[in-house]
Amino acid sequence: MTGDIQVRALTKTFRSTTRRPGALGTLRSLFNPIWVTKTAVEDITFSVAPGELLALLGPNGAGKSTIIKMLTGILTPTAGEARVAGVVPYEERERNARNIGAVFGQRTQLWWDLPVRESFAILRDIYDVPADEHAARLREFDELLDLSSFWDTRVRHLSLGQRVRSDLAAALLHDPPVVFLDEPTIGMDVVVKEQVREFLRYQVEERGRTVLLTTHDMTEVERLAERVVLINHGRLVLDGTLDEIRRKFGSTWQVRATLADAHALVEPWAGVVLVRREGPQVVFGPDGPAAPTVHQALKQVIERYEVTDIALDEAELEDVMRAAYVQAGDTAADVAAAQAQGG
Ligand SMILES: Nc1ncnc2c1ncn2[C@@H]1O[C@H](COP(=O)(O)OP(=O)(O)OP(=O)(O)O)[C@@H](O)[C@H]1O
Numbered sequence: 255m256t257g258d259i260q261v262r263a264l265t266k267t268f269r270s271t272t273r274r275p276g277a278l279g280t281l282r283s284l285f286n287p288i289w290v291t292k293t294a295v296e297d298i299t300f301s302v303a304p305g306e307l308l309a310l311l312g313p314n315g316a317g318k319s320t321i322i323k324m325l326t327g328i329l330t331p332t333a334g335e336a337r338v339a340g341v342v343p344y345e346e347r348e349r350n351a352r353n354i355g356a357v358f359g360q361r362t363q364l365w366w367d368l369p370v371r372e373s374f375a376i377l378r379d380i381y382d383v384p385a386d387e388h389a390a391r392l393r394e395f396d397e398l399l400d401l402s403s404f405w406d407t408r409v410r411h412l413s414l415g416q417r418v419r420s421d422l423a424a425a426l427l428h429d430p431p432v433v434f435l436d437e438p439t440i441g442m443d444v445v446v447k448e449q450v451r452e453f454l455r456y457q458v459e460e461r462g463r464t465v466l467l468t469t470h471d472m473t474e475v476e477r478l479a480e481r482v483v484l485i486n487h488g489r490l491v492l493d494g495t496l497d498e499i500r501r502k503f504g505s506t507w508q509v510r511a512t513l514a515d516a517h518a519l520v521e522p523w524a525g526v527v528l529v530r531r532e533g534p535q536v537v538f539g540p541d542g543p544a545a546p547t548v549h550q551a552l553k554q555v556i557e558r559y560e561v562t563d564i565a566l567d568e569a570e571l572e573d574v575m576r577a578a579y580v581q582a583g584d585t586a587a588d589v590a591a592a593q594a595q596g597g
Pocket residue numbers: 268269270292293294312313314315316317318319320321
């Protein structure tokens with residue numbers, strides 16, 4: 255089972271009408287509407303390898319859902335193209351549907367008035383899954399998601415956590431190689447969140463599924479993703495591994511060391527400040543744009559001092575991402591402005 259996602263120069267603009275102010279204006283707008291164009295996704299290119307989990311991140315309104323809607327075949331791009339497991343989703347919606355599973359944390363795809371297990375049976379028939387395969391997969395999902403404790407309950411009576419676990423199982427029952435998850439754990443308690451993350455990790459690592467995940471939860475990104483794509487105002491601002499992004503933007507590290515000699519002379523050096531000192535305990539931090547990476551700093555401390563213990567605190571991913579948006583976003587804006595001026 256393999257599936258990859260290829261997105262090239264993908265663009266989506268929405269055209270909608272807006273009203274003029276006042277009652278007369280509203281009336282005039284009925285006969286002579288004002289059209290406005292909104293570019294939700296602009297010239298986005300990225301790919302996800304088979305068996306990889308990529309987190310697609312960005313602030314509210316950045317364009318994440320619009321990208322997922324094009325990849326699931328719900329929307330057709332204005333320009334550019336996308337392929338999911340070799341299929342152009344908006345040209346072959348049915349073929350694409352067999353290759354993908356999708357979970358939208360904010361709404362269910364299940365039949366509201368039916369017990370969960372009946373929804374599963376309907377999906378088995380829709381996707382022509384052999385009965386023994388269906389039963390085996392359901393057993394596997396039950397082990398990881400504990401579905402049997404509530405699968406005879408009507409969907410409308412499920413808690414949020416139970417509902418999303420059911421949605422996840424429903425999305426994967428036909429064994430799709432590619433899975434789209436739009437904020438799957440939003441509003442869940444920590445225990446259920448962790449259960450869902452374990453399930454997703456299993457699906458990627460053991461079942462080789464390709465996953466595109468959107469989330470605002472940085473703990474989730476840290477637990478699940480190796481690579482992230484950041485978008486802002488519909489444009490791609492960054493594509494890299496978490497390590498690369500931390501190295502580039504995570505400048506708020508601290509290195510804590512215990513010196514062998516409690517009275518040793520300690521002085522800052524290029525790009526590094528002494529944050530605190532209490533006897534043998536010293537804490538170093540980054541100083542300015544020329545600061546070393548956390549790994550370089552660790553090495554420099556060991557080279558300079560005889561230490562009996564050393565530890566490092568990395569920046570919270572949330573802070574790293576904020577720095578990435580600001581710095582990478584500015585760079586992207588500069589590049590776009592230079593291109594617009596023919597520079
Ligand atoms: N059908 C539509 N018509 C007009 N504008 C739209 C439509 N769908 C989305 N947009 C606009 O496109 C932009 C991107 O929206 P999108 O839902 O993709 O963002 P998002 O990154 O998923 O945000 P969130 O994190 O809030 O879910 C927004 O400015 C939104 O208002």
